[in-house]
Amino acid sequence: QSVLTQPPAVSGAPGQRVTISCTGSTSNIGAGYDVHWYQQLPGTAPKLLIYGNSNRPSGVPDRFSGSKSGTSASLAITGLQAEDEADYYCQSYDSSLSGSVFGGGTKLTVL
Amino acid sequence: EVQLVESGGGLVQPGESLRLSCAASGFTVSSNYMNWVRQAPGKGLEWVSVIYTAGGTYYADSVKGRFTISRDNSKNTVYLQMNSLRAEDTAVYYCARGAYCSGGRCFSAPYMDVWGKGTTGTVSS
Numbered sequence: 610q611s612v613l614t615q616p617p618a619v620s621g622a623p624g625q626r627v628t629i630s631c632t633g634s635t636s637n638i639g640a641g642y643d644v645h646w647y648q649q650l651p652g653t654a655p656k657l658l659i660y661g662n663s664n665r666p667s668g669v670p671d672r673f674s675g676s677k678s679g680t681s682a683s684l685a686i687t688g689l690q691a692e693d694e695a696d697y698y699c700q701s702y703d704s705s706l707s708g709s710v711f712g713g714g715t716k717l718t719v720l
Numbered sequence: 721e722v723q724l725v726e727s728g729g730g731l732v733q734p735g736e737s738l739r740l741s742c743a744a745s746g747f748t749v750s751s752n753y754m755n756w757v758r759q760a761p762g763k764g765l766e767w768v769s770v771i772y773t774a775g776g777t778y779y780a781d782s783v784k785g786r787f788t789i790s791r792d793n794s795k796n797t798v799y800l801q802m803n804s805l806r807a808e809d810t811a812v813y814y815c816a817r818g819a820y821c822s823g824g825r826c827f828s829a830p831y832m833d834v835w836g837k838g839t840t841g842t843v844s845s
Contacts, residue, residue, distance in 0.1 A: 611764065645831040647765070654814055654838055655757075655765060660822065660831040698765050702829035708778050709755065709818075709830065714764035 612637060613699050613712035620718040621689045629684045629715045631699030637710055639680035642702045646675055646684045649696045649714075658697070659684060686717070694719045722746035724815045724836035731842045732805055738841050740800040742815030749791050753818030753830055754798045756789060758811035759838075766811075769800065770818060770830075783809075805843045812838040 614632040621627040631646075633639055646659040657666050659675035662682060674685045682701075686693055699712040728740040742754070756768040769779045769789040777789050788801040798815060816832035 642829040643827040643831075645829070647832075649765075654835040655816075655832075656835065657831060657833050660833070661825065661827040664822070664825075666833065696764075700765075700767075700829075700831065706781070708770065708780060709767040709832075711757075711765045711767060 611713035612703055612706070612710040613701060615697075615699060615712035615715045617713070618716045618718065620720055621686075622720045623689050623691065625689050626685060626687045627689060627717065628686075629697050629699075629717070631682045631684070631712050633680050633682075633701060633710075635680065636705040637701045637703040638677065638682060640704055642704075644675070644677050644682035645700045646673075647698045647700065649698065651695070655698065689719050691719050693717060722817075722834050724817065724834055726813065726815050726836045726839035729813065729839035729841045731844065733845050734806055734843055736805055736843075737801070737803045738805065740802065740813055740815075740839055740841070742798040742800075742836060744796045744798070744817075747817070747834075748793075749796050749798055750793045753820075754789075754791065755816045755818050755832055756798075756800045757814045757816055757832070758809075759814070760808070760811045763811075768813070771798065802841065805841075807843050810841065810843050812840050814838045 647655040648658045649655045662677040663675045703710045786804045791798045815836040817834040818830040
């Protein structure tokens, strides 16, 4: 069981908007720790997608956006494209574990 | 170019050891937080360990007492010594650079901005 909870799978048609939730607790997201998101394309290493809840590294399209509220965070992808089909992971810090924690991952399927 | 290259994976029997290496280029490991993250076959990402700039180290409960993270500044390389290996340690092991700040802004949780391609460790009899 992952410390951060994500839906196992989401799907959407090309051009649509999808969101992926990430729910934590009072020792991680709810304690005020920032949330980051990673994209893992099939057969490749994870890539930083969003950092500090809502910031995009250079090169990440503005179709990807993030937000955080209370004990949860969300990743939104607008204008879905076939190349967005991947696994997405949220990550934060947990004070009771004294280390980073990941969500279980969400598989995005573009229909 | 900023890059991380892992090596040292392989097939071992339960109870045996492996030492993974992560060679960095384009930046200095001693000036950054360096992490190991693993991914079991068909599973999600699991944070394993971190070594901070001052040398402090932390571990996931699942590996505490069995794994040791270290670095060799002269070789700009980070290591993960894995002892008393179990079948459940079978995974792709990624090395990742951690950061707290970017563009003058700092965040309360470290993020991982550079990842290696990973090295596979398999524990099986």
